[in-house]
Amino acid sequence: MSQASANVEPIAIASRDRPPAGLVGPWAWVRANLLGSWWSTAVTLVLGYVIVRVVVGLVAWGVVHAVWSVPYGANGVPDTTVCQNAHGYGACWAVWADKYRLILFGRYPYQQQWRPAIVVGLFIALFVISGMRRFWRRELVLVWIGTLAAVGVLMWGGVFGLLPVTEDQWGGLPITLILATFGAAFAFPLALLVALGRRSTRLPAVRLLCVLYVELIRGVPLISLLFMASVMFPLFMPAGVNVDKLLRAQVAIILFAGAYLAEVVRGGLQALPRGQAEAADALGLGYWRKTGLIILPQALRLVIPPLVNTFIGFFKDTSLVLIIGLFDLLTMGKVALSDPPWQSFSTEVYIGLAVIYIAFCFAMSKYSRGLERDLNRSRGQ
Incomplete structure (x- = not known):
């Protein structure tokens, strides 16, 4: 050839x-x-x-015919005549240009709003670092402690020359992230203990308490828990001890989230074949080593989608804290619309708020799909 x-x-x-x-x-x-x-x-x-x-209609309304800024009078009041003329065929995004600080940071002192802006950045960085598997080490706990301590210092102030700011002036996106992050951080360990306690056969009293806790919390809406935390929680404190509203709401959210997450974890524990526990017993592992090294990792891998779905629901449910006088992101959007010049432009405000919520929820959903795919690949599926 x-x-x-x-x-x-x-x-x-x-x-x-x-x-x-x-x-x-x-x-x-x-x-x-x-x-x-x-x-x-x-x-x-x-x-x-x-x-x-x-x-085509959305592009024409939201971009082509949109109004991005309006003039201001000598008294600082915005002249929304241009937006009123464009109402119906063009969006008025000028409401965000005028009210974005109020919506994002609430009534936090104007000159100090760089502090909650840094807090939002710290939370996002913490979420990103926690999502990277190469950082899943014991040092990550120290990173969480240090970041949350920095959040407290920045928000409260009073040290390092920072102006003190009380919780009554907090609002907007930092409140939403604080409630959601602390709620998840404390509710998840609680859920693990409750799920294990509910499946316990050697401690019937603990099992009964876990069952009562889950059924009681799941049987009432979150608004009821927030009311109870706001009204009844101070009654159990010593005389002269005043608990602020933020802590009361945080406790209610942790208890509520813990009950729902406990049932999700229990579903993963029940779906795990019994042979895994029997193999651990044959190796001579104690209860806590068997649970921490063999049972829980496999059970949590099975319930990643419902876990993330529950976290997303809790992130959005933080808007219910309005009922006890806390001003989260959604509530601050409503407050911004109470300004007479902007009362006719609620659509633009709620679209902007929806974009923020969708961004956080989509990031959680995207991460959960990637994590589930990586874990299944490691198992050869």
Whole structure:
């Protein structure tokens, strides 16, 4: 065989092994999934038309005809005439340009709002670091303690030359992140203990207490717990001890989240084959080593989706603290709309708030899918 034929033959074989162009690629996917039959083609065309119309309308309303700024009078009052003229066919994003500090940071002193801005950045950095598996070491606990201590110093002040700021002036996104982060940080260990206690066979009294706790907390709405924490919690404190509203709300959220998370963890424990525990017993491992090294890691891996779903629900439920006088992110949006010049532009405010909530919730959902995929890959699935 000549050298030329030796060079040509592999190329010919590769071309024969390659699938026809009509069976692979984007166009093949479109024909198979969107244009596979007459009714599929009709549904695709109708939905495509609706989607195009909606997208074009949103772009025209939110970008092309939108108002991004308004002039201010000599008294500092915004002149919303331009927004009023554009009302109905153009968005007025100028409300965010005027009220973003109030919405994000509440009534925190204006000149000190760099402090809650740093707090938001610290929380986001803490979430990112905690999500990286290479940082899952004992030192991560110290990172959490140090970050939360820095959050307290920045928000309260009174040390290192920082102006003292009471909780009554807190609000906006920092309140939402504080309640959600501390709630998850304390509710998850509580949930683990309650889930293990509810499955205990050697301690019937502990099991009964765990069952009563879960059923009682799950049987009432979060608003009821917030009311009870606001009204009844101070009654159990010694005379002269006043507990601020933020701590009361935090305790209620921790108890509420702990009950729901305990049931999710218990579902993972029940789904785990009994042979895992029997194998650990055969190796001579004690209860806590068996639970911490073998049972819990596998059980939590099974319930990652419902765990993250529960965390997302708690993150959004922080808006209920309005009922006891705390001003979270959603509540501060409502407060911003109480200003007469901006009362007609609630749509723009709520869209902006929705974007913030979606960003945090989507990040949690995206991370959970990636974590679940990585853990399943490590198991060879």
